[in-house]
Amino acid sequence: MLRQHPTARFILQRAGWYLLTFLVAVTINFFLPRLGTSNPVDIILAKSTGGLSAQAAREKEESYLKEFGLVKLDGHGNIRRDTTIRMVKVWDASKQASVSKPDTLIKPIKASSLDQFFTYVKMSLSGDLGTSFQKYPKKVLDVIVQAVPWTIALQLPTIVFGWIVGNVLGALAAYRRGMFDRVFFPVALLISSIPFFVFGMLLVYYFAVVLGWFPAMGGYADEIIPSFSFEFFGSVAYHYVLPFFSIFLILAGGQAIGMRSMGIYELGTDYIKYAKWLGIKESRVLIYLFRNAMLPQLTGLALSLGTMIGGALITEMIFSYPGLGMAMLSAIQNNDYPMIQGVTLIITTCVLIANFTVDIMIGFLDPRVKAGLQMGGN
């Protein structure tokens, strides 16, 4: 019944594809970090075995392998060991040559990536994203929960405002042309082509160091402990200004340029010319124009909103701003599997939800897609 309905069928079909994409993405996110040669336990060990004897270092290594589920365990929770005897080459000083001897070292059986994958799926389904290696003993979920509000608070308004302001200005520039466009276009081009980090550092240097109007760094003043107080939120707002503008201006500039080109293209189309000849009100024509030129911009917005959860790494670094970006960077640098998996799981989910929403929205907004749907439905 439901499948007969063209719109329902469209949504179901899309949802199916997105589910498949999700599964593939999660699998890749899991295996990709494990393809490298280094493993996180080696990194931890290198930091904590200085001065230890070889035997003590090995025992420490095994305790980590067990802790992070990288070895197989028997029913009693002990490490399962490889008891098959292998021959190894050992140097014999008396003969000045290598000789073969049975390996006296009983090595633990490492858990394969596939074993780890099943553990990961089982834990993820129960809402446990595991423990971070690098931030041990902190849970991955705790890291995400603490950082994500900052990331969203910084990114969502900048992306939404930047998008709206950029598109409105771009549409205006396309429609008005003339003096406004001649000033606006080069300025927008200039701003949008400045790299994020350069612009951010210029803001810090001028407004924080030279003028001293705004704080140079941090999400709130160091002498304040977060609470539901006017003082805390005031401090947050004050610290928000420079990071906000460092993203907002560049984003708005980029959007404006995109919108301007789309607008100029749309202006040359027959329906706009026709509407003008009919003498339809200028503002009305602009709405027509905006609606059509907006479609590709909308896809861009969805992508930005989806990926925003990953954090504004550059902004975080320049302003020492709280957020998920830095946590993600150091997780990747240190091969912190659980952390990488946890964050990419959230990013994947957000990107797919945002895209799915836009897909459906475009289905309703774009008459061509809509028509195609109806024809397919018939």
Next chain:
Amino acid sequence: MRVSKMSVLGLPVALSALLLTGCKGHRHSSGTDEFPRDQTLYLAGSQWGDPTSFNPLAESWQAAWPVGDRFNLMYEPLLSYNSLTGQVEPDLGNLVSKDNDSIVVDINPAAKWSDGKPVTSDDVKFVFDLGRRYKDAATAFAVEFISRIDVKTVDVKGAKTERLSFLVDKKGRDNPLVILDLLQAIRIVPAHVFEPLIAANNNDLGAVKKLKLDSAPVVSGPYTLAHYSNEKIVLQRRDDYWGNAALHDGKLPAPKYIIHPIFKSNDAFAIALQKGDLDASQTFIPRIWQKFKDGVGTWYDAAPYYVPGAIPLLVVNTTKAPLNDRNFRRAMAAAINYADIKELAVSGYANDIKPGLILPFGQEGKYFDEAEAAKHAVKPGLESAKKILADAGYKAVFKADGSLDYTTDKAGNKLPTLSIKSPAGWSDWEAMVNIAVKAMRDAGIDVREGFVDAGLYWPAKPSGDFDILMDKPAAAVTPSLPWSRFEATMSSRNWVPVGGDNKMNENQGRYNSPKSKDYNPKVDSLLKVIPITTDSIALKKAYTELNDIFLDDQPVIPLVYLPEQFYEFSTSAWTNWPTSKDPYAPPLLPWVGASTKILWQLKPVE
């Protein structure tokens, strides 16, 4: 139309105007009621990521500042080392005597935990013996050095005092020097808190190490944890700290609060110091003298600004051709332009480098024989390097533009391009590697930069998975220097070849294989004998001999001298920091060793 345009353009302006109304001008000018600026000290540079644990039994990299490393603000060691005077200063204990059989320490009878219980030998024995009970104890390495701790009660100036004898493990490592290091590195924790905790966790130390222990910790130090978040850690003064009366003439530390903000990039430290938002820091800031006008200061007010304490160097994998040829290594050492590294890579923050592994000044200076070192060192310079290569049969082929094409060995075989593995993003190390690579290539040594993520760098080090590796061994200034620097680069004690799961935690370049016919037993015997040599003439002779072998064989290539910490401070809120003109404490942040006493000497700016 006009209306919408106005509102669009006005939006950011309105928003910033709104936010500006809450603006206070200078961020730290007055502080808050909670943390008044004249009672709050801002220190940074130790904690980089989220603080996750304040557990003194956790591994040092796991626990946050000021619990993880050698900090003594919350948990204290028995002794403090003063790298300036070379003296061991009292903390929870007083050093009574040291010889090759034992190191004797009295527990300070005044020492108390924050719950009022006295610090006793049970606490000390608990920490030092934990490694005997649990292999995964963070202090497990101590048991290789100490065979037993004997306790007796003595009368010192009328007070009943517990006297501890740390007996040197003669059959084990037989090294009283390292025991002296351990007594100032290992912090004592309250046994009456941790024993029940271990018991409550079914005697599973792993489970106890996992606890965060971030509320109401029982500590012995002058400060305790008041608050922490991902943005900062706040400590509050303990006005009933036992050491105020016993060690500091009844004075309280000047700052009531210590805040360690957590920054995400190196630039943040420079800006915060310059703005007076930070009172002291330990990060590399290029051209620091340009910030002196803003109230920033360093130990010396002219070059080298800092006190050298450590030697970043190139660890050479001596198992790989052509790096297994000492002539090739000596050519590398000759080629490098050390003056460039000093001036360009580290802003001139160093004294001129002398041949060998001994710092020619400070506490190590007495072991350095310059005339003897000159006899064994390579002649530095491009021509000298080229000559050493040519004499050893290597031939460099240069392209028409003068750049190196390739090098061949004696047999005429083309040599592989060597790579220097170094962590990406460590800007001073990257600069050193860049300069070294350029100089070596000019001399005809085919080598390239190999900057890798920390995730590849750290595991490569013990496994020997490198041609050449940037490292800074024995980075902390301790009583066992320069022995510990030689041990870290030359000891064959745990020699294993590269490959499989083989790891070496010292001498990662696999120098002086005991399995090779070229094995030089003198190196290991000198490393064994130096820690138990007490006669100063014999000691200098042994060090000179070891340094000569080092220079002959060049197992690693020292690049420059750097300070243990880039100690830098701001006088905008607190004054009376120790400097070369007023050296009352070593040039370290007031959270480690004998530098903690800075806290009692600081004065708030009126």
